[in-house]
Amino acid sequence: MRLPALFRTTIFQLTLVYMALFGASVLALFTFLYWSTLGYLERQTEEIIEAEIRGLAEQAERRGLFGLADVINERARRDTERRSVYLLVDAALRPIAGNVSRWPDRLDRQGEWVDFLKAEADGGYTPIRALVLGVGPGFRLLVGRDIRELERIDEVFREASVWGLGLTMGLSLIGGLLIGFSAQRRLAQINRTTRQIIAGNLGQRVPVTGGGDEHDELAENLNAMLDQIEKLMAGLRHVGDSVAHDLRGPLTRLRTRLETLAAHPAPPREDIAECVAQADALLATFNALLRIARVESGAYRSAFAPVDVARIARDVCELYQAATDARRIELACETPAEALVVGDRELLAQALTNLLDNAVKYTPEGGRIEVRVAAKPPDRYALRIADTGPGIPAGERERMLERFARLDRARSRPGNGLGLALVKAVAEQHDGGLTLSDGRPGLVVELDVPAAETRRAGH
Amino acid sequence: MRILIIEDDKEVASFIRKGLTESGWNTDHADNGKDGLFLAATERYDALIVDRMLPVVDGLAVIRALRASHNDTPALVLSALGEVDDRVEGLKAGGDDYLVKPFAFSELLARLEALLRRSAAAGAAPATMLQVGDLKMDLLRREVQRGGRRIDLQPREFQLLEFLMRHAGQVVTRTMLLEGVWDYHFDPQTNVIDVHVSRLRSKIDRDFPSPLLHTIRGVGYRLDPAP
Numbered sequence: 001m002r003l004p005a006l007f008r009t010t011i012f013q014l015t016l017v018y019m020a021l022f023g024a025s026v027l028a029l030f031t032f033l034y035w036s037t038l039g040y041l042e043r044q045t046e047e048i049i050e051a052e053i054r055g056l057a058e059q060a061e062r063r064g065l066f067g068l069a070d071v072i073n074e075r076a077r078r079d080t081e082r083r084s085v086y087l088l089v090d091a092a093l094r095p096i097a098g099n100v101s102r103w104p105d106r107l108d109r110q111g112e113w114v115d116f117l118k119a120e121a122d123g124g125y126t127p128i129r130a131l132v133l134g135v136g137p138g139f140r141l142l143v144g145r146d147i148r149e150l151e152r153i154d155e156v157f158r159e160a161s162v163w164g165l166g167l168t169m170g171l172s173l174i175g176g177l178l179i180g181f182s183a184q185r186r187l188a189q190i191n192r193t194t195r196q197i198i199a200g201n202l203g204q205r206v207p208v209t210g211g212g213d214e215h216d217e218l219a220e221n222l223n224a225m226l227d228q229i230e231k232l233m234a235g236l237r238h239v240g241d242s243v244a245h246d247l248r249g250p251l252t253r254l255r256t257r258l259e260t261l262a263a264h265p266a267p268p269r270e271d272i273a274e275c276v277a278q279a280d281a282l283l284a285t286f287n288a289l290l291r292i293a294r295v296e297s298g299a300y301r302s303a304f305a306p307v308d309v310a311r312i313a314r315d316v317c318e319l320y321q322a323a324t325d326a327r328r329i330e331l332a333c334e335t336p337a338e339a340l341v342v343g344d345r346e347l348l349a350q351a352l353t354n355l356l357d358n359a360v361k362y363t364p365e366g367g368r369i370e371v372r373v374a375a376k377p378p379d380r381y382a383l384r385i386a387d388t389g390p391g392i393p394a395g396e397r398e399r400m401l402e403r404f405a406r407l408d409r410a411r412s413r414p415g416n417g418l419g420l421a422l423v424k425a426v427a428e429q430h431d432g433g434l435t436l437s438d439g440r441p442g443l444v445v446e447l448d449v450p451a452a453e454t455r456r457a458g459h
Numbered sequence: 460m461r462i463l464i465i466e467d468d469k470e471v472a473s474f475i476r477k478g479l480t481e482s483g484w485n486t487d488h489a490d491n492g493k494d495g496l497f498l499a500a501t502e503r504y505d506a507l508i509v510d511r512m513l514p515v516v517d518g519l520a521v522i523r524a525l526r527a528s529h530n531d532t533p534a535l536v537l538s539a540l541g542e543v544d545d546r547v548e549g550l551k552a553g554g555d556d557y558l559v560k561p562f563a564f565s566e567l568l569a570r571l572e573a574l575l576r577r578s579a580a581a582g583a584a585p586a587t588m589l590q591v592g593d594l595k596m597d598l599l600r601r602e603v604q605r606g607g608r609r610i611d612l613q614p615r616e617f618q619l620l621e622f623l624m625r626h627a628g629q630v631v632t633r634t635m636l637l638e639g640v641w642d643y644h645f646d647p648q649t650n651v652i653d654v655h656v657s658r659l660r661s662k663i664d665r666d667f668p669s670p671l672l673h674t675i676r677g678v679g680y681r682l683d684p685a686p
Contacts, residue, residue, distance in 0.1 A: 273676065320651055349645065
C-alpha cells in the first residue's frame with residue numbers, strides 16, 4: 001500500500017531526519033544537564049559522607065572503639081534533621097552505636113558505596129546512600145546520608161526530559177507537516193499547471209507568488225521555457241503555413257507545365273529540362289528551409305570552434321570580386337589581420353555569402369559595396385555590408401528577416417526569400433545580433449558576433 | 460566499372476542503380492551494413508556508395524572496418540541532412556567524399572567519376588605539368604600557356620583552372636568547385652561561381668579556335684578538348 005502523497009514528499013522525509021537529529025541533540029543536552037546538576041549534587045553528598053567517615057576513622061584511632069561509639073552517638077544526637085545515618089557494628093553485625101537499629105540486610109552494592117532503604121517508624125522507607133569502612137578487629141562503620149531529595153530531583157529531571165523530548169518531537173513533527181503541506185501545495189500547483197500544458201494548453205503559465213523563493217525561481221524558469229517553446233511552435237506553424245503557401249505556387253506551375261508536356265506527343269527536351277530546373281529550384285528552397293531549421297535547433301553548436309571571420313570575409317569578397325567586376329560595382333573589403341570568434345566556419349561563410357549576394361543583386365551598375373570587419377568594443381566583432389542599392393524601408397526591415405519575406409518590388413527577381421532568414425538563424429546561434437539600417441543611400445547590414453576570448457572566459 | 464551501393468532506402472537505391480546502369484556501370488546492392496560490409500570485403504569493387512544510416516551496422520562503421528583491414532576502395536558517403544559536422548566525421552572514418560540527400564544524380568555521378576579518377580592516379584608521381592588539348596600548365600613555375608601563347612591568370616583563376624584540368628573530361632559541379640578551390644562546403648545557390656568560370660573562359664577560350672571549357676546545363680562544367 002502506498003503511503004499518502006504527503007508522506008512521500010521529500011519535505012516530509014527531511015522533516016523526519018531533522019526530527020531524529022534534533023531529538024538526538026535534545027537528548028544529549030538533557031543528559032549533559034542531568035550529569036552536571038544531579039551528578040554534582042550526588043558527588044557533593046558523597047564527599048560529605050567521605051569526609052565524615054574519615055573524621056570518624058581518626059577518632060577511632062585516637063580514642064579507640066569506645067571513643068568512637070561516643071562520638072557517633074553524640075553526632076547522631078545532634079543530627080536533628082535526621083539526615084545522617086551512623087552505625088557501628090561488631091563482627092557479628094550487632095549494633096554498638098548509631099541511629100539505625102540494625103545493619104541493613106538488603107544492601108545494594110556499589111563498590112564500597114551502598115544504597116539501602118531505611119525503615120521508618122511510620123512504615124515508610126527512606127533511601128540512604130552510605131559508605132562502609134572496616135574499623136578495628138572485624139568491626140564495621142557505616143556512615144550515610146538521606147538521599148530522598150536527590151531521588152526526587154532525579155525523578156523530576158527524568159520526567160522533564162521525557163516531556164521535553166516528547167514536546168520537541170511533537171512540535172517538529174507538526175512543523176514539518178505544516179511546511180510539507182505548504183511546499184507540497186506549491187509543487188502540486190506547478191505540477192497541475194504543467195500537466196495542463198502537456199495536455200495542449202500551451203498558453204498557460206505557472207503562477208508565481210512573488211516571494212522570491214526557489215519555488216518562484218522554478219516557476220519563472222518553467223515559464224521562460226514555455227515562452228521559448230511557444231515561440232518555436234509558433235515559428236514552426238508559421239513556417240508550415242509559409243511553406244505551404246509559398247511553395248504551392250511554384251509546385252502548381254511545375255505541375256501545369258508537366259501536364260502540358262504530357263499531352264505533347266514529342267515534348268521538346270528544353271521544356272523538360274526547364275521542368276527539371278524548376279524542380280531543382282524547389283528542392284533548393286526546401287534544402288534552405290531545412291538548413292535554417294537545423295541551425296535554429298542548435299544542432300551545429302556542439303561543433304563550434306575558434307574561427308577567423310576576417311579570413312572568411314576576405315574569402316567571400318574574393319569570391320564575389322568577379323561578379324562585382326562584371327557589373328562595374330566597386331567592392332571594398334576592409335578587414336583586420338585576424339578576428340577570432342567561436343562558431344561554425346561554414347555557417348558564417350554562408351551567412352556572409354547570402355548578405356554579399358543580396359548586395360550584389362540589388363546594387364545597380366556603377367555602385368559600391370563595402371564589406372568591413374571591425375572590433376566592436378567591448379567584446380564583439382561587427383561584420384558590416386553596405387551597398388548603394390535601393391535599401392529596405394524602415395517599416396519593412398523586421399519582416400525581411402522572416403522566412404519567404406520579399407519586398408514586393410523584388411518578387412520578380414530570382415531568389416526564394418530565405419537568405420536573410422538563414423543569416424538571422426546563424427547570428428542567433430552564434431549569440432550574435434543582426435541589424436538592418438539605412439545606408440543613405442542603400443542598405444547597411446550588420447552582423448555582430450562575440451569575440452572568441454570572451455566566449456572562452458564566460459565558460 | 461563495378462559499384463557497390465549500400466543503402467537501405469529502396470527508392471534512393473533504385474534511383475542510383477538505374478542512373479549508374481544507364482551510364483554503363485555494373486552495380487550491386489546491399490540494404491544493410493552487415494551484408495554491405497561482407498560484400499565489400501569479399502568482392503572487388505571500383506567504388507562504394509555508402510549511406511550513413513543503415514540497419515545492423517551503420518555506414519561509417521562499415522567504412523572504418525574496411526579501412527582497418529587495408530581495403531582502400533574509394534567510398535562516397537551519403538547522408539540525410541542529419542548530424543553536426545557530418546562531413547568531417549564521414550571523411551575521418553575513411554570516406555573519400557560526402558554528399559547530402561537530396562542530391563541531383565548528376566552531382567553524384569560527377570563526384571563518383573572524380574573519386575575513381577583520383578584513386579587511379581593515386582600512387583603515380585605528383586605531376587609537375589598538366590595538359591589538356593593544347594593548354595599547358597606548369598605547376599612549378601605557375602605558368603599557363605595555350606598554343607604556345609602565355610596566359611596571365613590571377614592566383615584564384617590559376618587554382619580554378621588547375622582543378623578543372625585535374626578533372627579534365629569529367630563533369631565538375633559548382634559545389635565541387637567551391638569545395639576544391641575555395642574550401643567551403645555549402646551549396647552556392649547563386650551564380651557566383653559561374654562568373655569566375657566565365658572570366659576564366661574569356662582568358663583561355665575566347666581568342667582560341669576551339670573551346671575547352673564547356674558548360675553542362677543544370678550540372679556544371681567540363682574541361683575537354685572534345686566538344
